[in-house]
Amino acid sequence: MKKIYNPNRNSWSEILKRPTQTVADIEDIVLQVFDEIKKEGDQAVDRYTQKFDQVSLDNILVSSEEIEQAKELVSQELKDAIQLAKSNITVFHAAQKTNKISVDTNVGIECWQEKRPIQKVGLYIPGGTAPLFSTILMLTIPANLAGCEEIVLCSPPNREGKIHPAILYTADLCGVTKICKVGGIQAIAGMTFGTETIPQVYKIFGPGNQFVTVAKQLATKFGVAIDMPAGPSELLVVADDTANASFVASDLLSQAEHGKDSQVILVSTSKTMIDQVEEEIIKQVNVLPRKEIAEGAIANSKLIYVESNMEAIELINEYGPEHFIVCVEDEDFYIDKIVNAGSVFIGNYTPESAGDYASGTNHTLPTNGYAKQYSGVNLDSFMKSMTFQKISEKGIQTIGNAIELMAEAEGLQAHKNAVTLRLESLK
Amino acid sequence: MKKIYNPNRNSWSEILKRPTQTVADIEDIVLQVFDEIKKEGDQAVDRYTQKFDQVSLDNILVSSEEIEQAKELVSQELKDAIQLAKSNITVFHAAQKTNKISVDTNVGIECWQEKRPIQKVGLYIPGGTAPLFSTILMLTIPANLAGCEEIVLCSPPNREGKIHPAILYTADLCGVTKICKVGGIQAIAGMTFGTETIPQVYKIFGPGNQFVTVAKQLATKFGVAIDMPAGPSELLVVADDTANASFVASDLLSQAEHGKDSQVILVSTSKTMIDQVEEEIIKQVNVLPRKEIAEGAIANSKLIYVESNMEAIELINEYGPEHFIVCVEDEDFYIDKIVNAGSVFIGNYTPESAGDYASGTNHTLPTNGYAKQYSGVNLDSFMKSMTFQKISEKGIQTIGNAIELMAEAEGLQAHKNAVTLRLESLK
Numbered sequence: 001m002k003k004i005y006n007p008n009r010n011s012w013s014e015i016l017k018r019p020t021q022t023v024a025d026i027e028d029i030v031l032q033v034f035d036e037i038k039k040e041g042d043q044a045v046d047r048y049t050q051k052f053d054q055v056s057l058d059n060i061l062v063s064s065e066e067i068e069q070a071k072e073l074v075s076q077e078l079k080d081a082i083q084l085a086k087s088n089i090t091v092f093h094a095a096q097k098t099n100k101i102s103v104d105t106n107v108g109i110e111c112w113q114e115k116r117p118i119q120k121v122g123l124y125i126p127g128g129t130a131p132l133f134s135t136i137l138m139l140t141i142p143a144n145l146a147g148c149e150e151i152v153l154c155s156p157p158n159r160e161g162k163i164h165p166a167i168l169y170t171a172d173l174c175g176v177t178k179i180c181k182v183g184g185i186q187a188i189a190g191m192t193f194g195t196e197t198i199p200q201v202y203k204i205f206g207p208g209n210q211f212v213t214v215a216k217q218l219a220t221k222f223g224v225a226i227d228m229p230a231g232p233s234e235l236l237v238v239a240d241d242t243a244n245a246s247f248v249a250s251d252l253l254s255q256a257e258h259g260k261d262s263q264v265i266l267v268s269t270s271k272t273m274i275d276q277v278e279e280e281i282i283k284q285v286n287v288l289p290r291k292e293i294a295e296g297a298i299a300n301s302k303l304i305y306v307e308s309n310m311e312a313i314e315l316i317n318e319y320g321p322e323h324f325i326v327c328v329e330d331e332d333f334y335i336d337k338i339v340n341a342g343s344v345f346i347g348n349y350t351p352e353s354a355g356d357y358a359s360g361t362n363h364t365l366p367t368n369g370y371a372k373q374y375s376g377v378n379l380d381s382f383m384k385s386m387t388f389q390k391i392s393e394k395g396i397q398t399i400g401n402a403i404e405l406m407a408e409a410e411g412l413q414a415h416k417n418a419v420t421l422r423l424e425s426l427k
Numbered sequence: 428m429k430k431i432y433n434p435n436r437n438s439w440s441e442i443l444k445r446p447t448q449t450v451a452d453i454e455d456i457v458l459q460v461f462d463e464i465k466k467e468g469d470q471a472v473d474r475y476t477q478k479f480d481q482v483s484l485d486n487i488l489v490s491s492e493e494i495e496q497a498k499e500l501v502s503q504e505l506k507d508a509i510q511l512a513k514s515n516i517t518v519f520h521a522a523q524k525t526n527k528i529s530v531d532t533n534v535g536i537e538c539w540q541e542k543r544p545i546q547k548v549g550l551y552i553p554g555g556t557a558p559l560f561s562t563i564l565m566l567t568i569p570a571n572l573a574g575c576e577e578i579v580l581c582s583p584p585n586r587e588g589k590i591h592p593a594i595l596y597t598a599d600l601c602g603v604t605k606i607c608k609v610g611g612i613q614a615i616a617g618m619t620f621g622t623e624t625i626p627q628v629y630k631i632f633g634p635g636n637q638f639v640t641v642a643k644q645l646a647t648k649f650g651v652a653i654d655m656p657a658g659p660s661e662l663l664v665v666a667d668d669t670a671n672a673s674f675v676a677s678d679l680l681s682q683a684e685h686g687k688d689s690q691v692i693l694v695s696t697s698k699t700m701i702d703q704v705e706e707e708i709i710k711q712v713n714v715l716p717r718k719e720i721a722e723g724a725i726a727n728s729k730l731i732y733v734e735s736n737m738e739a740i741e742l743i744n745e746y747g748p749e750h751f752i753v754c755v756e757d758e759d760f761y762i763d764k765i766v767n768a769g770s771v772f773i774g775n776y777t778p779e780s781a782g783d784y785a786s787g788t789n790h791t792l793p794t795n796g797y798a799k800q801y802s803g804v805n806l807d808s809f810m811k812s813m814t815f816q817k818i819s820e821k822g823i824q825t826i827g828n829a830i831e832l833m834a835e836a837e838g839l840q841a842h843k844n845a846v847t848l849r850l851e852s853l854k
Contacts, residue, residue, distance in 0.1 A: 078836055081829035088532035088826070095530045096540060103522045105515035105787030113523060116766045118800050130838035166836055202800040217648070220656070225800040229647070244852075250845040257841040289840050335815065339543045346817040349849055353842035354818055357833045358826045360532030361814040373545050373629040373652040375812040385802040387788040388762065390773040391781055399515070399785045402508035406784045409505055409593055411557035413716050414684040418677040418778035425671075 001278060001298055005271075005305045007315075016319045018368055019232065019261045019300050030214045033185040034192070034222075041195035048186040053127075055161045060197055062168060062179035070168035082170060085358040086137055092360030093142045096379035108395025115383040117147035118225075120199065122191035123176070124206035124216075127156035127183055131164035132207070138362050138377065139205050140174035146382035151176050152191060152199050156183020184208070188215035192224050203227070205364065205377065227377055231368030232261040235352055236321035236341075238312055238334060239277070241270045243327035244348050248273075249280030251325055251352050252301070253294055256285075260296030265319070266303045267312050274303045313337045320371040323352045340371045396422050428705060428725055432698075432732045434742075443746045445795055446659065446688045446727050457641045460612040461619070461649075468622035475613040480554075482588045487624055489595060489606035497595035509597060512785040513564055519787030520569045523806035535822025542810040544574035545652075547626065549618035550603070551633035551643075554583035554610055558591035559634070565789050565804065566632045567601035573809035578603050579618060579626050583610020611635070615642035619651050630654070632791065632804065654804055658795030659688040662779055663748035663768075665739055665761060666704070668697045670754035671775050675700075676707030678752055678779050679728070680721055683712075687723030692746070693730045694739050701730045740764045747798040750779045767798045823849050 007015050036044040042060075050056050102112035123139045125132055136153070143151050153176045155163050163181055171179050180198050182190055187198075188208075194200025203225040204216055216226045235255035239248050252264040268274050285294050306312045313334060316324065320340035328334065331346055338344060342365030343355050356363045364377035375381070391399075400423045407415035434442050463471040469487075477483050529539035550566045552559055563580070570578050580603045582590050590608055598606050607625050609617055614625075615635075621627025630652040631643055643653045662682035666675050679691040695701050712721050733739045740761060743751065747767035755761065758773055765771060769792030770782050783790045791804035802808070818826075827850045834842035 078832055081832040084533075084826060084829045085833065088536065091530055091532045092538045092540075095528050098525065101522050103518055103787075105518045106511075109515065109781075109786055111515075111519045111787045113519075113805065119766060132837060134833055134837060220647075221644070223656075223796065225797075229650075246848055247845070247852075250841065250848050254839070254841040254845045257839060284841075284844070288844070289838075294841060338813070339546060341813055344813065344815040346815065347819075349820050349823045350816055350818040351823075351830075351845035351849060353830055353834055353839075353845050354536075354823070354826065355814075355816055356842060357830045359536055359816045359818060360530075360538045361816050366811075369650065370652075371811065371813075373811060376814060378540065378812050378814075380807070380812070384793075384798070384800060385805050385807070386765070386768055386771065386798075387782075387803060387805075388771040388773065389777055389782055389786045389788050391777040391786060392774075393776050396776045396778075396781070399511060399781065402511045403778075403780055403784045405505055405508040406512065406561055407780055410559060410561060411716075412681070412684060412780075414677065414680040414711075414721060415780035415783060417711070417715070418674070418681045418780050421673055421677050422776055422778060425674075 001281065001301050001303050003274060003303045006307060007304060012315055012318055015302065015304070018263055026210055026214045030185050030211065030218055034189045034218060037186060037189040037195065038193045042197050045182055045186050045190055045195055045198070049157070049182060052184055053156050055157050055159050057157060057161050057181060060181045062163065062181060067168050067172045070165035073165035074169045078166065082133070082137070082173070085134070086141065086174070088358055088360035089137055089141045093145050093379050097145070106395065107398050108392035109389065109399065111387065111389045113385055113387050115380065115385050117149070117383050118202050119148065120150040120201040121148045121382060122152045122154065122201035122204045124187055124204060124208055124212060125153060125155040125167060126208050127158065131166045133166040133170040134357050134363065135206060136167065136170040136174060138364050140171070140176060142377065142379045143382045144175050145379055148382055150199060150201070152178045152180065152201055154180045154182045154187035154191060154198070157181040185211050185215040188212060188219055192219040192222050227364060227381060228366055228374045229368070229370060232263065233258040234263045234321055234367055235323040235325065236265045236267065236316060236319060237325040238267045238316065238328055239273050240268060240328040241273055242329045243273060245273060245276035245280050247348055247351070248277050248327060249284050252281060253284055253288065254351070254353050255323065256294040256297035256301065257288060257290040260293055262297040264297065264301045267315060268305060269307065269309065269312065271305055274305055278303060309333050320369040322365045322367045322371065323355070325352060342366050342371045342376045393426055397426060428708065428728050428730050430701060430730045433734060434731060439742055439745055442729065442731070445690055453637055453641045457612050457638065457645055461616045461645060464613060464616040464622065465620045469624050472609055472613050472617055472622055472625070476584070476609060479611055480583050482584050482586050484584060484588050484608060487608045489590065489608060494595050494599045497592035500592035501596045505593065509560070509564070509600070512561070513568065513601070515785055515787035516564055516568045520572050520806050524572070533822065534825050535819035536816065536826065538814065538816045540812055540814050542807065542812050544576070544810050545629050546575065547577040547628040548575045548809060549579045549581065549628035549631045551614055551631060551635055551639060552580060552582040552594055553635050553639070554585065558593045560593040560597040561784050561790065562633060563594065563597040563601060565791050567598070567603060569804065569806045570809045571602050572806055575809055577626060577628070579605045579607065579628055581607045581609045581614035581618060581625070584608040612638050612642040615639060615646055619646040619649050654791060654808060655793055655801045656795070656797060659690065660685040661690045661748055661794055662750040662752065663692045663694065663743060663746060664752040665694045665743065665755055666700050667695060667755040668700055669756045670700060672700060672703035672707050674775055674778070675704050675754060676711050679708060680711055680715065681778070681780050682750065683721040683724035683728065684715060684717040687720055689724040691724065691728045694743060695732055696734065696736065696739060698732055701732055705730060736760050747796040749792045749794045749798065750782070752777070752779060769793050769798045769803045820853055824853060
């Protein structure tokens with residue numbers, strides 16, 4: 001890990017640079033798959049499942065028998081853990097419900113805002129050896145609370161044509177309406193256009209590799225919304241002498257194990273803490289099964305010493321971390337002043353992995369500095385806000401003339417006329 | 428206008444098709460401008476301003492003298508109208524403020540959600556003979572209420588190198604921090620990368636032609652968020668015999684005058700109303716200055732007869748209109764059941780143009796069916812929601828084991844370890 005002392009403000013953007021991704025060479029294949037699935041539907045999906053997942057399926061829909069089998073294969077203690085997580089996530093996301101907001105903006109002018117569910121949503125869950133069932137909790141719980149009618153889940157089959165039982169168990173538990181064994185670009189294209197089997201959806205959520213990321217970006221060109229642009233996972237910890245170096249090191253490593261392109265950063269006003277954390281990382285990384293990956297990410301990462309809390313928070317807001325752990329004496333300073341972060345973890349007993357699984361907050365968060373302008377997934381991600389207005393005769397008489405003047409000044413005579421006709425009818 | 432009676436459900440998607448736009452041939456020039464402005468900054472901006480706006484500027488920043496002059500050029504009655512609109516828009520958007528949401532999801536686990544402003548936002552306001560100062564109200568008022576620190580406005584100069592006084596007056600009144608005389612692709616590229624003069628922003632809002640639309644889409648690839656994908660304006664009116672045919676026709680024409688690619692639709696359970704509205708449109712269109720444009724849009728548009736309110740609302744939800752006017756006896760039926768619409772206008776005295784200017788609701792709304800998944804611009808468009816969690820010793824003891832189990836099942840040992848270390852320290 002690079003140690004950096006008192007970096008000059010001009011060098012911040014260089015120091016805080018994320019490992020870059022190149023996607024240009026992926027775009028061609030993504031465009032091709034989209035094109036073929038748009039034209040040929042299921043037939044093209046099957047072709048690409050054979051090509052990319054090396055399996056041929058009679059039916060890409062998961063059957064109720066498969067779900068029953070999955071239920072038997074998941075241990076009771078994991079089921080209990082999932083249930084606890086589900087309960088906490090439900091409590092936090094249910095609290096995010098907002099009521100209708102209604103005001104009379106002027107005499108006889110009633111305006112209100114209401115949120116309505118996105119009717120059809122699609123979730124993508126990657127395959128591989130690590131089944132990300134926790135992401136299913138994070139996406140289906142708010143989708144159901146929002147009232148989405150159709151919740152489609154796509155996940156790639158393994159070479160035996162199966163999906164991991166923990167994924168099937170969680171999807172069933174959380175009320176997914178349809179599970180399709182389709183992965184990668186073909187899953188995103190399928191949910192974008194709809195095929196004979198895969199339903200077309202209005203918004204697509206969920207993580208994935210570079211192919212999935214580029215496919216989701218392309219989906220937006222065809223009128224489908226996505227949760228947010230994706231990037232490698234990242235964590236920034238701010239720690240002073242009140243922090244526990246061993247805990248801090250374990251948190252940094254927990255993000256580092258995600259992938260070699262993950263990035264972890266420690267910012268501290270204590271040189272001692274920086275040295276202690278460095279030592280702890282070297283000690284702890286050795287016992288990790290994903291040691292090689294974690295070491296790759298650690299190589300991208302930095303330990304940064306700054307002289308004051310003020311300088312620290314400015315640097316942190318410039319970076320905009322996905323996950324931000326605060327282990328300092330003056331917590332409130334950072335809680336009040338943080339503007340750009342996905343989710344914030346406060347105190348020595350709040351590891352980042354708590355938010356990944358079970359504290360109740362959502363783990364689908366903006367990476368790559370997108371915390372500057374994007375929210376993490378929350379209840380509103382599954383709804384859209386609509387406005388309503390009802391104007392009385394008295395109301396149009398109150399604001400009608402202003403509308404006429406403004407419409408005329410903008411050169412929009414028919415806009416004016418719609419008011420003039422009404423005002424004249426009231427004379 | 429095409430009259431359609433009792434359309435078969437299978438034909439809905441064909442009937443409700445929007446006029447299409449082709450953008451592929453625009454992408455090359457947009458990419459080129461982005462590339463040059465990224466490399467050369469202001470110099471490339473100047474070059475394209477000369478090329479596209481046919482004017483050469485010494486300084487693209489609007490000076491305080493220019494603003495003072497603009498204030499003198501706007502009539503007092505227009506100033507008063509703008510003030511009234513500003514007041515109503517402020518009342519409605521201020522009501523949208525949400526408080527911190529805080530819950531204990533479990534013993535010792537405090538989670539909360541707070542919204543923080545997007546620090547730097549950019550607004551694009553098109554030029555031309557019709558100065559869209561109303562859009563400045565719609566974007567700056569929520570930006571200021573949200574607490575955005577930097578509000579940059581770009582608008583193209585005319586051939587004399589000037590911006591319309593109503594735009595400058597409104598921008599100044601509403602607290603824009605910097606006004607740049609830059610238009611089209613070069614404005615969007617400038618705000619995406621930042622130049623010596625144009626500040627880089629985190630999110631770009633505002634309407635524009637096809638070039639601006641494609642440029643905003645490209646900006647998202649460089650990490651800038653945008654308000655929403657854009658498309659031509661549209662209006663759907665549902666009316667029964669209690670509606671006023673003359674008012675309905677004037678509303679349809681008010682959207683039709685926006686552009687030849689605008690679309691207006693009347694859905695009615697009354698054949699008499701359909702015939703009356705058709706007659707009124709023919710009568711009213713003749714006196715409009717933008718007659719030719721309105722007639723072009725009317726040619727794209729439809730009068731659709733359906734047998735029941737239930738069939739009507741299903742068809743309307745399938746279309747997802749930007750603006751939706753409800754002039755029927757049973758208003759509540761439509762208010763309760765509408766799921767996909769940008770903004771809803773209720774009753775005979777609520778013309779769509781009221782929402783365009785002065786009722787208080789926002790006029791930046793999802794077109795092209797995007798109401799199915801996107802919100803119109805509102806206070807939250809200028810903020811992002813962040814989550815926080817603070818877990819006590821008791822709290823981590825409550826959920827720690829569940830996290831360990833789930834992390835292990837996902838194959839993420841370091842995630843588990845971050846909890847294990849803490850649990851062991853508490854033994």
